Amino acid sequence: MTAVLEIAGLRKTYRSRRRGTRNALDGFDMRVEAGQVHGFLGPNGSGKTTTLRTLLGLIRSDGGRMAILGHEVPAALPTVARQVGAIVESPQFFPHFTARDTLSLLASAGEVPRQRVDEVLELVGLRDRAGERVKTYSLGMKQRLAVASALLKNPKLLILDEPANGLDPGGIREMRTLTRTLAESGMTVLLSSHILGEIQLICDSVTIISLGRRVAFGPVGQVLAQHASSAVRVRLEAVTDLPAAADALTRAGLQVTPYPDHLMLADVDKPAVVSRLLAEHGLYVSELAPVAVDLESVFLELTATAPVPGQHRQVDESARVGGAARPETTGGGWGA
Amino acid sequence: MSLYRTELRRLVKRRFTRYMTLLGLLVLALVVAGLFATNEKVGPEQWAAAERQADRQHQEQVRWAERERAGCERDRAAGVTDDGRYPTDCAEIVPPPRDQIEAEWFLPATFDFRQGFEDLALAFTAVLALVAFVVGASFVGAEWSTGGMMNLLLWRPRRVTVLLTKLAALLTGLIAVTVSAGALWTAGLWLTAVLRGSTERMTPGVWESFALTGLRGLALVLAVAVVGFGLASLGRHTAMALGGAIALAVVGQFGVGILFSMANVAFVERWLMPTYALAWMQQKVTLQEWRSCVSDFSGQCQPATYDVTWGQSAVLFGAGVVLVLGAAIWAMRRRDIS
Numbered sequence: 128m129t130a131v132l133e134i135a136g137l138r139k140t141y142r143s144r145r146r147g148t149r150n151a152l153d154g155f156d157m158r159v160e161a162g163q164v165h166g167f168l169g170p171n172g173s174g175k176t177t178t179l180r181t182l183l184g185l186i187r188s189d190g191g192r193m194a195i196l197g198h199e200v201p202a203a204l205p206t207v208a209r210q211v212g213a214i215v216e217s218p219q220f221f222p223h224f225t226a227r228d229t230l231s232l233l234a235s236a237g238e239v240p241r242q243r244v245d246e247v248l249e250l251v252g253l254r255d256r257a258g259e260r261v262k263t264y265s266l267g268m269k270q271r272l273a274v275a276s277a278l279l280k281n282p283k284l285l286i287l288d289e290p291a292n293g294l295d296p297g298g299i300r301e302m303r304t305l306t307r308t309l310a311e312s313g314m315t316v317l318l319s320s321h322i323l324g325e326i327q328l329i330c331d332s333v334t335i336i337s338l339g340r341r342v343a344f345g346p347v348g349q350v351l352a353q354h355a356s357s358a359v360r361v362r363l364e365a366v367t368d369l370p371a372a373a374d375a376l377t378r379a380g381l382q383v384t385p386y387p388d389h390l391m392l393a394d395v396d397k398p399a400v401v402s403r404l405l406a407e408h409g410l411y412v413s414e415l416a417p418v419a420v421d422l423e424s425v426f427l428e429l430t431a432t433a434p435v436p437g438q439h440r441q442v443d444e445s446a447r448v449g450g451a452a453r454p455e456t457t458g459g460g461w462g463a
Numbered sequence: 464m465s466l467y468r469t470e471l472r473r474l475v476k477r478r479f480t481r482y483m484t485l486l487g488l489l490v491l492a493l494v495v496a497g498l499f500a501t502n503e504k505v506g507p508e509q510w511a512a513a514e515r516q517a518d519r520q521h522q523e524q525v526r527w528a529e530r531e532r533a534g535c536e537r538d539r540a541a542g543v544t545d546d547g548r549y550p551t552d553c554a555e556i557v558p559p560p561r562d563q564i565e566a567e568w569f570l571p572a573t574f575d576f577r578q579g580f581e582d583l584a585l586a587f588t589a590v591l592a593l594v595a596f597v598v599g600a601s602f603v604g605a606e607w608s609t610g611g612m613m614n615l616l617l618w619r620p621r622r623v624t625v626l627l628t629k630l631a632a633l634l635t636g637l638i639a640v641t642v643s644a645g646a647l648w649t650a651g652l653w654l655t656a657v658l659r660g661s662t663e664r665m666t667p668g669v670w671e672s673f674a675l676t677g678l679r680g681l682a683l684v685l686a687v688a689v690v691g692f693g694l695a696s697l698g699r700h701t702a703m704a705l706g707g708a709i710a711l712a713v714v715g716q717f718g719v720g721i722l723f724s725m726a727n728v729a730f731v732e733r734w735l736m737p738t739y740a741l742a743w744m745q746q747k748v749t750l751q752e753w754r755s756c757v758s759d760f761s762g763q764c765q766p767a768t769y770d771v772t773w774g775q776s777a778v779l780f781g782a783g784v785v786l787v788l789g790a791a792i793w794a795m796r797r798r799d800i801s
Contacts, residue, residue, distance in 0.1 A: 184620045185613060185800040204620040213617050219610020223478055232476075235469040237618045276614065 130194075131284050131315040132159040132182070137191035139177055139339075151177045153339035154191070159284075159317055159332075164310045166330035166347070167319040168422075170432045174339040175319050179215050179288055196283060209237065212277035213286035217269075222262035226253055226272050229261060230279060239279055247275040252301065266293030274302070278309075285309060288319045303329050327422040337430040347422065354425040359395040362388065362414035363405075375408045376401065389414070466619055470632035479601050484640055487594035491587060491644060495651035502574040502659040509570055516569035521561050528558035574660030577669055580652060581676055585744050587648055588680035595637050595688035596708065597701075602633050603692050604701030612699075613800055626795045630692055630788075637688050641681050649673075679743055679773070686780050693787035697794050711736070729755070730769045743776035 134157040141149045152174045159165040169175045180186040182193055184201040193200045195207045220229050230244045248257045251271040261269065270293050277285055287306075291299045299322070306329050310316055320326055326333060326347075333350055335343040343350050363372055366388055373383045373390055381401070382393040395401060395417075402412050426432075474480055503509070535553035538545050550556065606612040606629075619625050656662045694704035716735055723731045730750045732738045742748040748771045756764035 180799075180801065183617055185616065187797075187799060201620070208618060208620050211617075215613070215617075219613065221605065221609045221611045224476065228476060232469055232473055233614065233618055235472065236466050236615060238465050280618075 129161045130158050131161045131196055132157065132165075132317065133192075133194045134158070134178070134182070135192045137178065137181065137193065138189045139174075139181060139186065140189050150339050152181070152188070152191075155336060155339055156341050157334050157344070159315060161315050162310060162313055163331040164306055164316045164318060164329050166326035166333035167317055167336070168321075168323065168326060168333055168426055169336035170430050173336045173430070175336060176216055176288060177339075178336070179213070179286055179317075179319065183211070183213055183215065183286070185215070209280060210283040211286065212280050212282035212284070213288075214273040214277045214290065215286075215288050217266075217289075217292065220261045220269065220272060223260055225258050225260055226264070226275070227257040229272065230276060233276055234279055237280060243279055243281070247278045250278060250305070251275040252298075267295060267298050270294055271298070274305075282314065284315050284317065286317045286319075289321070290318065291320060291322055291325060299325065323421075323423040323426055333422070335426060335429055342429045343425070351420055351422065351425060354420055354428060357393070357395050358418040359392045359398050359401060360414065360416045360418055361390045361392060361401060361405075361412060364411050364413045368410050371408065372405055372410045375404060375410070379404055391418075466625070466628045467632055470629050471635060474602060474632050474636045477602070477605075479605070480598050480636070483594050483598050483601075487590050488644055490590050491648055492651075494583070494586060495648065495655060498574055498652070499655045499659055501572055502655065503571045504659055505570055505573045505661075510566065513566040513569040517564045517566045518561075520569075521558070521564050524564070525558040528556055532556040574652075574656050576652060576656035576660065576662045577664050579656075579660075580649075580673055581745065583648075583652065584673075584676050584680055585741070587645070588683055588744060589740075591637075591641055591644065591680075591684045592687040595641075595684045596691035596704070598637075599633055599688035599691035600695035600704030601701045602695075603629055604695030604699070604704060607696070607699035608701070616800065622795045623792055626696060626792065630689065633688060633692060634685055637685060638681065641684050645677055645681070649677075676744060683740065683743060683780070686784050689784050690787050693784075693791040696791040697787070727754070729767070733769060733771060738771055739776040739779050742771040743773050743780065746773045747771070 134155060137152045137155040137157075138150070139152040141151055143149075155174060155178060157167075157178070167175055167178075177186060181188045182195070182200065184204045187201075195203075196210060198207045200207065224232070226248065227244060230247065231241065233239075234241060234244050245254070248254045251274050253268065253271050253275060256264075256268065261272065264272065270290060274287065274290055277287065290306075291302050294302060303325060306316055306318065310331075318326065318330060330347055332346045333344065334341055335350075343353070345353075361372070363369060369385060369388075369390060373385050376383050376390070376392065381395065384391040384393070392401060398415050398417060402415055405412055531549070532553050535545075535549035535556060538549065539553060603612075603626075606615070612625075615625055616622060653662065691704045691708075694707045695701050697703060698707075716737070719734050720731060723734060728734075729752045732748075732750050738748055738750070750769045750771065751766040752769070753766045755767040757767050759765050
């Protein structure tokens with residue numbers, strides 16, 4: 128498949144006399160295939176927005192290579208900009224202009240036909256409110272306007288940074304449908320979001336970034352499979368039998384984690400073995416369920432950002448590639 | 464070209480641009496209206512009235528002198544000590560001669576186009592320069608602070624081209640406003656002079672001189688706009704330019720003025736910006752230092768003088784414009800946009 132977007136070894140370092148040096152991007156790699164909806168995930172401060180800004184020429188990189196539609200950027204940005212629609216972080220517009228004025232000025236600057244303004248306003252559901260000043264818009268409406276501005280060019284690559292931010296549930300669903308429709312029409316969509324359920328639903332592939340490095344990438348199913356556990360949840364007919372069951376399973380060499388109303392078993396290749404073993408001890412299973420893995424759990428595991436009771440995780444505390452534990456030992460953040 | 468037209472559209476669409484321009488034009492209109500209301504044509508009737516007024520004032524002076532002289536003689540006869548209120552000889556109390564009271568003093572204000580145009584050109588330039596500064600600063604400052612600049616750069620990722628195109632659009636708008644307003648202003652003053660004053664002694668040479676003054680005014684308006692634009696772009700906020708202007712006024716003008724006066728620095732005005740603006744508009748400003756003596760042929764002390772010329776002003780303002788705009792372009796090229 129053709130790569131619409133390629134990033135290799137991208138580096139960006141922020142230096143501050145007071146706060147030292149911070150590697151926002153530390154050899155980051157990414158590849159987005161044509162016609163895909165690609166999810167771009169990472170904890171706060173992991174380097175997602177820095178990557179997008181660098182890609183779009185807003186930030187100067189300190190090393191690495193980037194290409195959009197086969198053209199090296201930022202050198203070729205003036206050539207490819209016409210084919211890239213983007214919203215980066217929160218939508219920002221001049222508050223005293225109407226949505227139509229805003230889009231009309233952008234269209235005029237980019238030499239886009241005027242009728243395209245009405246098309247995108249219709250597409251994002253702002254047709255009837257297009258004559259109102261942007262300052263009267265809700266966050267969700269501004270978000271729609273931002274998406275409209277990105278779609279104005281009818282781009283080949285659409286970059287959406289948190290497009291569902293501020294949208295109501297109906298709006299989120301509309302955005303999901305719109306994204307899929309655009310991808311089906313041949314547009315490649317790079318979607319950065321924290322709504323992992325959405326990403327899992329609409330993305331073909333994902334890249335997960337942590338502390339400026341890629342920690343996972345590939346088709347969503349493949350990433351999930353790589354991190355699928357062979358854990359099994361066991362419930363018995365009588366809760367009082369749980370200690371005896373835990374004892375029997377432990378003696379059989381299984382890893383058992385007891386909970387008040389069930390047991391969790393790790394690394395179980397054949398769940399039937401569990402059922403048979405317990406039956407031999409006169410213990411009868413009421414539920415024996417493999418634990419399904421989802422993108423959220425994979426994300427939390429890969430980035431080491433799962434909440435821990437009693438601890439307050441800081442924004443730079445996430446995993447570095449290679450699977451090291453917490454940032455206290457791996458470095459990162461200011462002064463690293 | 465499409466970007467230039469877009470930026471011109473954006474400039475005109477902005478409410479701040481419209482309101483500030485209207486406000487500036489309103490101030491100028493009020494000045495002309497005020498001139499019209501407070502001046503009148505001087506003819507034989509006005510001269511006759513002025514002569515009558517001068518006569519009345521002379522008569523008052525005569526009556527006052529007679530009253531005082533009578534009082535003086537009364538005190539002298541009574542032997543009253545007057546603590547030096549009256550002279551020793553009461554005959555010395557006399558009224559001023561009639562020719563000392565000039566009828567011209569009592570003429571109504573009349574607008575002499577040739578005499579008044581250049582002074583008023585300074586006011587015209589000052590008002591439009593103020594408008595140009597805030598509109599220029601806001602045009603780019605608001606774009607930075609609201610994220611409009613970032614949006615634009617996603618469409619046209621040539622930073623310096625975008626910045627300079629915006630500036631070109633701003634300057635085009637300002638030239639259009641200044642030239643139109645200048646034409647209306649001149650017409651208004653001419654009409655005032657025709658109806659409420661005089662248009663005498665207007666030769667082609669005088670018109671040429673006025674046109675050059677107008678051109679210098681236009682150049683000053685544009686230079687101030689570039690500085691406002693450049694400062695706001697450097698600070699990425701309109702407030703940066705406004706803060707810079709206030710800092711320059713407070714520190715650079717009042718601070719330096721007070722400090723140099725206290726330090727007895729000669730020709731203090733030489734270090735103040737308005738002197739150079741004045742020299743630019745009037746071609747030359749001659750400063751005088753009263754704490755010095757330059758003897759003339761009759762042996763009398765005259766103050767030392769120092770000329771600030773429009774050439775010096777051109778160098779100063781040109782350097783300022785190049786410095787601020789150069790820094791803004793450099794920052795635009797080098798700094799990250801976040």
